[in-house]
Amino acid sequence: MSLPKVLQNLRLPVVGAPMFIVSGPELVIAQCKAGIVGSFPALNARPQHVLDEWLTRINIELDQHKKDNPDAIVAPYAVNQICHGSNNRLMEDMATCVKHKVPIVITSLQANKDVYEAVHSYGGIIMHDVINIRHTEKALSMGADGIIAVCTGAGGHAGTLSPFALIPEIRKIHDGLLLCSGSLATGGSVLGAQAIGADLGYIGTRFIASKEANADEGYKQMLVDSAAKDVVYSSLFTGVSGNYLAKSITAAGMDPNNLPEADKSAMNFGSGGNSDKKAWKDIWGAGQGTGSINDSPSIADIIDRMESEYKAAKVRISSS
Numbered sequence: 512m513s514l515p516k517v518l519q520n521l522r523l524p525v526v527g528a529p530m531f532i533v534s535g536p537e538l539v540i541a542q543c544k545a546g547i548v549g550s551f552p553a554l555n556a557r558p559q560h561v562l563d564e565w566l567t568r569i570n571i572e573l574d575q576h577k578k579d580n581p582d583a584i585v586a587p588y589a590v591n592q593i594c595h596g597s598n599n600r601l602m603e604d605m606a607t608c609v610k611h612k613v614p615i616v617i618t619s620l621q622a623n624k625d626v627y628e629a630v631h632s633y634g635g636i637i638m639h640d641v642i643n644i645r646h647t648e649k650a651l652s653m654g655a656d657g658i659i660a661v662c663t664g665a666g667g668h669a670g671t672l673s674p675f676a677l678i679p680e681i682r683k684i685h686d687g688l689l690l691c692s693g694s695l696a697t698g699g700s701v702l703g704a705q706a707i708g709a710d711l712g713y714i715g716t717r718f719i720a721s722k723e724a725n726a727d728e729g730y731k732q733m734l735v736d737s738a739a740k741d742v743v744y745s746s747l748f749t750g751v752s753g754n755y756l757a758k759s760i761t762a763a764g765m766d767p768n769n770l771p772e773a774d775k776s777a778m779n780f781g782s783g784g785n786s787d788k789k790a791w792k793d794i795w796g797a798g799q800g801t802g803s804i805n806d807s808p809s810i811a812d813i814i815d816r817m818e819s820e821y822k823a824a825k826v827r828i829s830s831s
């Protein structure tokens with residue numbers, strides 16, 4: 512099946528994944544100008560009315576860029592909605608998205624019929640993130656247009672299934688838009704995701720170590736200094752299992768090799784959990800792809816490099 516129209520003209524088959532705190536207008540605009548989809552969680556715009564300001568700015572800057580560079584590939588942007596009872600802004604944020612006709616909405620945690628109807632009312636598309644087949648079936652039955660498989664090794668809240676297992680299983684029940692995430696950090700890994708059946712790669716951690724990301728310089732440097740072995744999977748910090756940089760856990764005064772299990776009653780997606788250190792702010796999320804990050808250049812430079820790697824990987828494979 513062909514890609515939805517809105518995704519047919521990308522420079523590289525990549526969506527920049529939404530990241531709590533890290534993704535704001537600078538990052539999104541840079542990603543779209545570089546030719547990949549940029550996205551941010553609506554909850555990053557605080558208080559709620561700031562979402563309207565961010566969307567206005569993104570639309571104006573991207574429209575201007577298109578006018579100034581008529582031949583450039585400018586990708587669409589996406590807004591991430593956390594569909595969970597703890598998000599009391601959800602429908603207000605949706606009304607703002609409808610006002611701006613946000614081209615793509617990414618839903619996380621629960622598939623939500625009201626959100627889906629709102630997005631479809633103006634012709635937008637929904638991509639829902641999942642960690643297993645049960646979540647996939649549920650989202651598809653509610654009308655999701657695309658599925659994002661959040662596989663093992665992904666930054667932030669992540670699943671435990673290998674993409675080599677999950678992507679083909681999803682393909683058995685869904686021939687539409689499918690994205691693959693978890694540790695993708697190079698152009699070669701994007702081609703790998705396509706080789707196993709995904710249409711697009713969904714990448715978070717690589718973009719934290721960029722000039723435009725809203726992240727502490729120490730966080731960016733820790734990504735450069737860390738490898739896959741330095742990523743710890745724990746439910747302690749938010750009540751949901753996710754991947755974090757071991758060195759940030761140590762810096763917060765805890766032993767990353769001896770973390771207690773989370774108390775589910777303390778589930779809190781934004782922060783907190785069972786320690787006085789805040790997830791995302793003090794305990795830094797990262798996927799295992801951190802081992803492929805060696806610098807923090809601009810998004811334009813990262814995408815130039817990824818595109819060369821992607822093309823080189825294609826040549827390497829087709830000549831082997």
Ligand SMILES: Cc1cc2nc3c(=O)[nH]c(=O)nc-3n(C[C@H](O)[C@H](O)[C@H](O)COP(=O)(O)O)c2cc1C
Pocket residue numbers: 528529530531533552591618619640661664665666667668692693694695713714715716717791795796797798799800
């Ligand atoms: C610091 C951080 C914050 C994140 N915050 C969110 C979020 O607010 N909403 C969401 O749907 N996913 C969030 N994610 C998950 C990403 O959208 C994406 O699934 C993940 O980064 C992909 O794996 P990778 O980091 O290995 O590329 C976050 C990931 C990181 C690293």
